[in-house]
Amino acid sequence: MIIETKVYSCRKCQSEDLVKNGTNASGSSQYHCKACGAYGVLERKERATEEKKELIINVYQERCSMRGIERTFGVSRRTLSAWLKEQVNDLPPLEETLQPVECKRFLCCMWMSYGPLSFVEKTKCGSGFP
Numbered sequence: 001m002i003i004e005t006k007v008y009s010c011r012k013c014q015s016e017d018l019v020k021n022g023t024n025a026s027g028s029s030q031y032h033c034k035a036c037g038a039y040g041v042l043e044r045k046e047r048a049t050e051e052k053k054e055l056i057i058n059v060y061q062e063r064c065s066m067r068g069i070e071r072t073f074g075v076s077r078r079t080l081s082a083w084l085k086e087q088v089n090d091l092p093p094l095e096e097t098l099q100p101v102e103c104k105r106f107l108c109c110m111w112m113s114y115g116p117l118s119f120v121e122k123t124k125c126g127s128g129f130p
Contacts, residue, residue, distance in 0.1 A: 012038045
């Protein structure tokens with residue numbers, strides 16, 4: 001039988017003088033380096049790549065629920081919400097994206113409803129109001 005041993009070292013000082021020091025909120029083991037006094041997790045969880053992030057945002061834009069995305073991809077709703085806020089902040093201001101409207105005279109229909117009877121009133125202005 002072959003037994004492999006893994007030797008961990010501190011990420012700050014590369015010392016091998018580490019002691020286990022409980023767990024953090026997510027359940028990962030915390031360690032304390034006796035040489036430099038640093039605390040931390042030895043193996044960090046992998047973050048989502050840009051491709052995975054784009055895929056998840058596209059899935060959300062296809063009207064999938066945040067809870068469904070959380071179950072499927074293992075990404076928390078808070079993280080997804082932060083990604084969506086980043087995406088909104090990268091958009092240009094609304095004033096820059098709106099096209100100018102030329103006022104043209106045309107007939108507009110305005111629906112008026114009075115009880116059981118309904119009728120259409122034609123207006124002169126393009127706003128839809130007389």
